[in-house]
Structure formats: structure tokens, C-alpha cells
Amino acid sequence: MTAITVEAFEKVGAGKTAQPARTNPAPAGLRVPPPPPPSQLAGPSSTEQNAAAMRAFFAQALPPVLGILLLLLVWHLATMKGGSLPTPAKTWEAAVKLFSDPFYRNGPNDQGIGWNILSSLSRVGVGFGIAALIGIPLGFLLGRFATLSRMAGPIISLLRPVSPLAWLPIGLLVFKKADPAATWTIFICSIWPMIMNTAQGVMRVPQDYLNVARVLNLSEWKIVTKILFPSVLPYMLTGIRLSIGTAWLVIVAAEMLTGGVGIGFWVWDEWNNLKVEHIIIAIFVIGFTGLILEQTLLALARRLHTEA
């Protein structure tokens, strides 16, 4: 029994599936039925088919739309009597104004929302990139050599549950600057899912494939490129997806503490200015960006998906 288990990495992305992306279906609400085949028959049957397709489309699309409308309604009812939170309409107005000029610069502490998102994304990109460069090869080693995996087991189990923000002071101490400290925090929180999923994938390479390699007497290079890498790829992508998700969660909090330019800092700044509409807009923007990151990686995983 090795120290790294599926259960262990499932906890990393609490609420998210830790299965490889190949088994991950699209969210039920977003699934749109394939369009009906274009019928050559004119007349009533074709109209009937169209009507049926329309009904199917509405049956699929209606519930999510209703859900969003309901949320807006509740929000509106809760805020229409005044109070500290803005109404949906007021927030919308502010958003239109905000996004009409997303890339302005008035000094280092007053920049457009576009710059803030981009600088958060680039911080996530750098921290995550370094984590991938170290985590994926490390995962390969841990998966291939049981002794290494047993050595790393207790360390990983101990460090993984630590909130990434607890690492921030260490980063500040070592790097003396806010920006690398935030990147460091992203690095440390995104490395665990990649190490563990990659290691898991390597350990789960089917023995059959390795037997094929032995019978064919394949070279190490061929084993890595033709057998190990393709069979670990789905696990690796799951690790990457969980890492990006966590990194995006953490960057907002990290930036609130470090300041500078970034969506997290922006939220905090708008709170200090008491522009509550902007905070709500920021919540939607953060959610939307996270959604796009996740869906892009899912789409990538589906493209690379191979089935036995």
C-alpha cells in the first residue's frame, strides 16, 4: 500500500470530482440535444419535427434561465427597499460603465478592471506554471518508485491540508516583495493536486500495457512516449484542472493581503471606497473567469480523451 491514495487527492478539490476528465460529463443543465437531422421531406412531418426540436431545446434551456431570473428577482426584492446592497439594475449600470473602459491607468493603484484581471491571471499562470514544471515530473517519480512515494507520503499528507495563505508570510520573508510572495502562494497550493494525480496515473498504468512493452522489448524512450505518457495524460489533466481551480480561489485572498494590482486587491480597494456594486461585479467576474478556466481544461481533456 502506498501513501498516496485517491481519497487523499479527492479532498484537495473538495466538491470537485477527482476522477480523470474522461469520465466527467457536462453539467446536466448545459447539455443541449443534438439538432435533428435535416429532413428532406417537406410538409407536416418536417414542421412536426421542428416543433419537437424546439420543445426539446426549451426543455433544456428553460430551467437554467429560470434559475438565474429567480436569483435576480430575489436579489431585487431584497434590495428594493434600500439598504447597503445595490439593486441588480444599479449594479448593471455600474458594470456597463466599468466595462466601457476596462483598460485605463491612473497611477499604480487605480487601473481598469481588465488590467486587474490580467495581472491576477498572470500571477496564477506563473505560479501554476512553476508548480506544473516541478509537480508533474515529481509525480512521475513518485508513481514509478514506491520507496520515493513512501518517503514523500507523510510530508505531502502534512503539508497539503495547510491553507495556502499560511504560506504567504514565508513567501514575504524569503522574497521580501509582495508580488513573488503571491506567486509563491499560488505555487504551493497548486502543486499538490498535480503531484498526486500524476503519481496516481503512473501507478494505474494497466499492467497489460507494461507487459506489451516487455514482450515487444521496447526502449525506455518508447515506453515513456508510447505507453506511460498517453495513459497518464487524463490523470495529469485532472490534476491541472484541480490546481487551476484552487489557484484561482487562492489568488483573490492572497492579493487582498499583498495589495498591488489584481482582482483581489481591487475588491478590497472598492470595499475601502464603499463601492458595493463593484464588489458584486467582481464576484461575478471572478466566478465567470473561474468557469472559463475550468471549461477550457475540460474541453481540452475531452479532446485528448482516448478510450480502451
Next chain:
Amino acid sequence: MDKFVQVEKVGMTFDTKQGKFVALADIDLSIRQGEFVSLIGHSGCGKSTLLNLIAGLLLPTSGALLCANREIAGPGPERAVVFQNHSLLPWLTCFENVYLAVERVFAANEPKAKLKERTAKVLELVGLAHAMHKYPNEISGGMKQRVGIARALAMEPKVLLMDEPFGALDALTRARLQDELMRIVAATQATTVMVTHDVDEAVLLSDRIVMMTNGPAATIGEILTVDLPRPRDRLALAHDAKYMDYRSAVIEFLYAKQSHPLAA
């Protein structure tokens, strides 16, 4: 050559959590060049273990195995294996799966065009010329198994080892592949060792049937020589008295002398 594959006093003991498990004991067997030998026995009798020993995927704890007078010290392309569940790499097309094997064996001496020609030719031999650029998940179970056979044949092995190659297939597909296998083996004169638990398959295909006793410490119980002329035709044999005798002999061994371990 009379003793092409030699298995001499081979024993195999596995270390398990419950202690030592003696899977095979005292196996002596020699196989002629071009001979078709089946290993039959109840599940858990170690017939796959014996096949893996000949393949070199396992090394014996006692005794020795030789192929063409050289000790078998590990797996190698001169002893090609057709795995029970085809074991094709799902990210490669049928052609690429076979090419991987061809490349390994012949790339040192032959140009790329020749390697591709070999690959295409062997896929044609198993009747898959039309599907060679499909991925394994796009073809049926029977076709996958044929690619597995093609991959093994493509290496031009001295010995073809098959571990229940048709076990996972439906009866009709299985019969068709058995016929094809007889044709291919006749054409290539391959020395073949096949693990099976299907009595009809064993009698139809084999020159000799090695019947194994139940484990633990399984060994060879009897060896039946099947003296039926080739090419064999399953329809004609269905009413052949000699065929029926062979069939009953195997059934007698399996169910009277070595009743199933679970039934005992």
C-alpha cells in the same frame, strides 16, 4: 527440431500475504517446431502461469525453460504473446499498434517503407485491411483480438503464445477466428502454445493437448495427441468418431479425474 521449446522440472512459487503459494510443480514438457499445443485445465490451475513462464514474463523458482536451446531469461519478440484482453494501446490506431512491434523487430535492417508494407500485409492476413487506420475503440471485440494476433505475427516470432485469445468473444465470432487462426498457423508454420478452457477449441486446433491437474502445485496430468488430418473442418469433424473420442477424453479428464475445485 524435436525439442524446440523445453520446459524442464519447472516449479513456480509465489510469495503472497498468506505465505508461499506453490502454483506449479514438476512441469516437464517439450514442444516440436511447428507444433500446436493447448494447455487446458480448470481456472486457477496455473496454465496462464506456465504460458507466462514460456513468455519470460515470469521466471521459474526452480527448473529451467529453453527456447531453441537457449535459456529463457526474459520476454522477447521471438516469443510473441497474444493477450487475453487484446491489450492494444487505445491511443494508437490498429496500424500504429502493429507498427510499434514491427519497428522494434525490423527497424535495424529495413527501411521505413518496408516496415509499413510488413504492417499492412499482416493486417491483411487477419482480414483487417479495411480497418487498419481505426482506433481500437472504433472496432469490435473480435477485430481487436485479430489486431492482437496481427501484432504478434508481425514480429515473425519463433513461438506464438496465446492466453485464452478468444475467451472474451461470443461463440460465432470465436468460431470464425478459430478457423482463421488455423489458416494463419498453416500458412506461417508457427509453433503455437495456447491456453484455453474450451474443450472443442482445444481438440479442433491442437496437435497435442496438455491437461493440467488442479492447483495448488498443479502439474501436467495427461497429454493427449490429437491425430486428425489438417486442414480440419469443424462441420465434418462434428460427426467424426475420432474427434468425439478426443473430446470425451478431455472432458473425462476435466470432470471425472479433476472435478472442479469449487465443486469438490
